[in-house]
Amino acid sequence: MSRPRVVIVGAGFAGYRAARTLARLTRGRARIALLNPTDYFLYLPLLPQVAAGILEARRVTVSLPGTLRGVRLVLGEATRVDLDRRTVHYRDPEDGTGTLGYDRLVLAVGSVNKLLPIPGVAEHAHGFRGLPEALYLRDHVTRQVELAATEDDPEVRAARCTFVVVGAGYTGTEVAAQMRMLTDHLARRDLPGVARPRWILLDTAPRVLPEMDERLSRTADRVLRARGVDVRTGTSVKEATHDGVLLTDGDFVASRTLVWCVGVRPDPLIEGVGQPLERGRLIVDPYLQVPGRTEVFACGDAAAVPDLERPGEFTPMTAQHAWRQGRVAGGNVAASLGLGRRRRAYRHRDLGFAVDLGGVRAAANPFGVPLSGPPAGAVTRGYHLAALPGNRLRVAADWLLDSVLPRQTVQLGLVRSWSVPLDTASPELARVPGGPGRPGDSAHDGNGGEPVASRPADAPAADRPAPPTDHPAPVRRVDPADPADRPDPPEPAEGDS
Numbered sequence: 001m002s003r004p005r006v007v008i009v010g011a012g013f014a015g016y017r018a019a020r021t022l023a024r025l026t027r028g029r030a031r032i033a034l035l036n037p038t039d040y041f042l043y044l045p046l047l048p049q050v051a052a053g054i055l056e057a058r059r060v061t062v063s064l065p066g067t068l069r070g071v072r073l074v075l076g077e078a079t080r081v082d083l084d085r086r087t088v089h090y091r092d093p094e095d096g097t098g099t100l101g102y103d104r105l106v107l108a109v110g111s112v113n114k115l116l117p118i119p120g121v122a123e124h125a126h127g128f129r130g131l132p133e134a135l136y137l138r139d140h141v142t143r144q145v146e147l148a149a150t151e152d153d154p155e156v157r158a159a160r161c162t163f164v165v166v167g168a169g170y171t172g173t174e175v176a177a178q179m180r181m182l183t184d185h186l187a188r189r190d191l192p193g194v195a196r197p198r199w200i201l202l203d204t205a206p207r208v209l210p211e212m213d214e215r216l217s218r219t220a221d222r223v224l225r226a227r228g229v230d231v232r233t234g235t236s237v238k239e240a241t242h243d244g245v246l247l248t249d250g251d252f253v254a255s256r257t258l259v260w261c262v263g264v265r266p267d268p269l270i271e272g273v274g275q276p277l278e279r280g281r282l283i284v285d286p287y288l289q290v291p292g293r294t295e296v297f298a299c300g301d302a303a304a305v306p307d308l309e310r311p312g313e314f315t316p317m318t319a320q321h322a323w324r325q326g327r328v329a330g331g332n333v334a335a336s337l338g339l340g341r342r343r344r345a346y347r348h349r350d351l352g353f354a355v356d357l358g359g360v361r362a363a364a365n366p367f368g369v370p371l372s373g374p375p376a377g378a379v380t381r382g383y384h385l386a387a388l389p390g391n392r393l394r395v396a397a398d399w400l401l402d403s404v405l406p407r408q409t410v411q412l413g414l415v416r417s418w419s420v421p422l423d424t425a426s427p428e429l430a431r432v433p434g435g436p437g438r439p440g441d442s443a444h445d446g447n448g449g450e451p452v453a454s455r456p457a458d459a460p461a462a463d464r465p466a467p468p469t470d471h472p473a474p475v476r477r478v479d480p481a482d483p484a485d486r487p488d489p490p491e492p493a494e495g496d497s
Contacts (some may be wrong), residue, residue: 003029003030003031003032004030004031004104005031005033005100005101005102005103005104006022006031006032006033006102006103006104006105006106006333006335007033007035007100007101007102007104007105007106007273007377008028008032008033008034008035008071008106008108008218009021009035009036009081009088009105009106009107009108009109009269010035010036010078010085010107010108010110010267010300011034011036011038011040011041011043011108011395012042012044012108012109012110012297012300012302012322012491013044013109013110013300013319013322013323014108014110014300014301014302014303014323014326014329015034015036015106015108015300015326016041016062016300016323016326017322017323017324017326017330018106018108018297018299018330018333018387019032019034019045019055019068019071019227019330019331020067020068020071020325020326020330020333020389021327021330021331021332021334022330022334023069023071024262024333025330025331025334026070026337026339027070027341028070029175029337029339030334030337030339031072032071032072032240033071033072033073033074033100033102033345034068034071034072034073034074034312034399035074035076035078035088035100036064036073036074036075036076037075037076037077037093037339037428037429038075038271038428038429039063039064039065039073040061040062040063040064040429041061041062041064041067041389042130042273042321043061043062043384043387043388044058044060044129045274045354045356045384046060046318046384046395047128047131047134047171048128048133048134048174048175048177048178048179048356049178049356050131050134050138051128051134051135051138051141051175051179051180052138052178052179052182052358053138053182053407053408053409053452054398054399054401054407055395055398056398057131057134057270058391059062059391059394059395059398060391060395061129061131061391062388062389062391066390067082067389068396072371074090074096074098075092075102076090076091076092076093077090077091077157077426077429078090078109078269079091079269080269080272081105081107081174081259081269081272081273083273083274083275083293086102086103086105087099087100087101087103087353087358088100088102093112103295103337104295104296104297104333104336105295105296105297106295106298106299106300106329106330106333107264107269107270107273107282107298107299107302107303108299108300108302108303108322108326108329109267109269109270109300109302110267110287110300110322111264111265111266111267111300111301111302111424112264112265112266112267112268112424112425112426112427113127113129113260113264113265113424113427114128114262114263114264114265114457115265115423116236116262118158118236118237118239118240119240119260120237120239120241121237121260121422122422122423123240123257124240124241124258124418124423125204125258125260126140126259126260126417126422126424127259127260127261127321127420127422127427128175128259128260128261129170129264130427130428130429131420131421131428131429132427132429132430133417133420133427133430135184135415135492136415136417136419136420137175137259138182138415139411139412139413139415140257140417141163141179141182141183141186141253141257141412142182142186142409143244143411144160144163144256144257145161145183145186145187145190145191145197145321146186146190147160147495148160148194149191149192151306155254155322156256158195158198159243159244159256160256161183161187161191161194161195161197161198161257162197162198162199162200162253162255162256162257163179163183163197163200163255163257163259164200164237164245164253164257164258165179165199165200165201165202165238165258165260165261166202166203166237166258166259166261167202167203167260167261167262168201168203168205168208168209168210168231169200169203169209169210169211169261169262169263170209170211170231170353170355171261172201172203172259172261172262173201173208173209173220173224173355173357174355174356174357175259175261176199176224176228176229177220177223177229177357177358177361178356178357178358179199179357180197180199180224180227180228180229180358180497181227181359182376182407182409183196183197183199184196184197184475185406185407185409186334189315189409194229194331196349198230199228199229200229200232200253200439201224201229201230201231201233202232202235202236202237203233203234203235203236204233204234204235204236205233205234206229206234207218207233208221208224208233209340209353210354211316211353212353212355212363212365213365213370215352215365215370216353216355216363216365216370216372217363218330219363219370219372219376220355220357220363223357223361223363224357225353227358232247235248235249236248236283237258242256246377258429259397260422263434264317266279266281266301266317267301267302267425268372268425269302269394269425270282270302275290275292275293276291276303276437277304278314279304281302281304281314282298282300282302282303282304282359283304284297284298284299284301284303284304284305285306286306286308286333286345286346287328287343287345287346288303288305288325288328288329288332288346289332291322292492294336295336297333297457299322299326299328299329300321300322300325300326301317301322303325303348305321307324307348308345308346308347309347309348315346315348320348320351321322321348324348325346326384328344328345328346328495331343338351338445338463342460349480350368351366351367351445352365352367352368354366354367354376354378354379354380354383354384356377356380356384357377359377360377360378360446361373361374361376361377361382362377362381363376364376364379364380366383367378379398393459415430418431419432423480442483
């Protein structure tokens with residue numbers, strides 16, 4: 001008798017946990033394929049520290065082949081799901097196509113940057129959902145300060161040293177707090193005697209971190225303002241241009257940097273599944289199954305999961321929910337195949353929030369206990385170390401080195417502005433010249449699909465894409481069939497998943 005086929009689409013918090021749980025429960029009695037554009041799981045809560053130069057990029061990535069024994073990794077982006085024929089169509093990194101058949105399907109494709117119909121934002125803003133965007137932001141911020149150091153015009157210098165972050169939620173608050181410290185370091189090195197770089201944090205909400213307890217919100221607000229961040233609540237962007245940002249209060253801020261952290265929306269793939277949606281999320285029952293499609297499960301940001309603690313509502317799109325839903329989905333898939341324990345509904349208990357504000361500062365309420373200052377910082381970092389599926393020693397070593405050595409502040413030049421457009425269904429992948437699925441209409445020039453409007457006016461020739469080259473055929477890696485029976489780490493710190 002052949003082994004049942006299980007396909008998991010997406011290796012974020014939900015997909016990674018589902019694959020890990022399923023492999024442990026089935027012990028080689030099912031063929032598990034994990035379809036993902038990259039060969040790593042990204043621990044998003046630590047991404048702001050990558051942008052700030054505290055952690056190296058690979059520290060927040062966990063190898064899928066190296067940690068998911070018994071799971072076959074298929075590199076590619078899902079392009080279409082055919083529920084009637086039980087197939088998933090995908091495109092691999094070298095523009096080849098493929099199809100995966102399944103007996104059980106888990107959709108855990110996650111989310112992408114949330115867009116708003118604001119003129120100029122799609123052309124001039126950059127999101128913060130993947131490693132390419134974090135690496136780009138670090139290079140871009142460093143470059144702006146270094147260019148300002150040689151600028152004679154004080155107005156241009158001020159514009160280069162003004163950074164605008166939209167969205168005072170979990171991600172935006174951490175980005176502003178961490179990057180403020182980076183630019184202060186750069187200014188001391190490159191701009192002695194000149195005013196400090198200016199950071200502005202915008203949100204239409206009445207306070208920062210509106211989803212958190214008000215006491216923690218006040219803590220974060222106090223740290224940001226003490227650090228010199230201009231926090232503007234009840235304010236957002238009316239229009240974005242190459243020269244700056246027009247705010248809804250009528251103020252025009254001259255700037256070369258607009259970081260978009262207003263939230264997330266479900267991956268567009270879900271819209272094409274052809275099943276009922278709730279604000280773009282696939283509706284599932286408490287067992288994470290799609291009604292009428294008992295072989296299809298969904299979890300994480302792509303799924304509208306009933307909140308059994310708040311009848312009539314759905315669980316929010318956070319890492320903590322995605323991580324725990326992934327475990328339930330993996331267990332229920334195994335149960336549906338007769339290979340695991342009895343299936344169970346998804347219920348949750350709030351474990352609290354943890355926001356790292358840089359240095360020894362943080363705001364946290366683990367299990368409802370509000371903390372601030374160094375105690376919160378210690379709890380937050382300890383929690384991240386415990387929740388990471390790998391690289392714990394390397395992360396701890398980077399934190400130690402950052403506390404005793406000067407931060408390395410150089411431009412690597414690996415990711416260009418045109419490589420990380422805000423309007424993308426794949427924030428985890430940098431756009432490449434002639435890559436798969438790249439638009440070729442009149443809105444793009446002939447150099448690999450870069451939007452003409454989004455290329456900085458001062459971009460050097462080296463910042464433009466080179467013509468594509470031929471590559472050898474992709475090599476697929478198949479892992480051993482014996483799953484690792486290791487204990488699961490604790491849930492990740494709360495935040496955008």
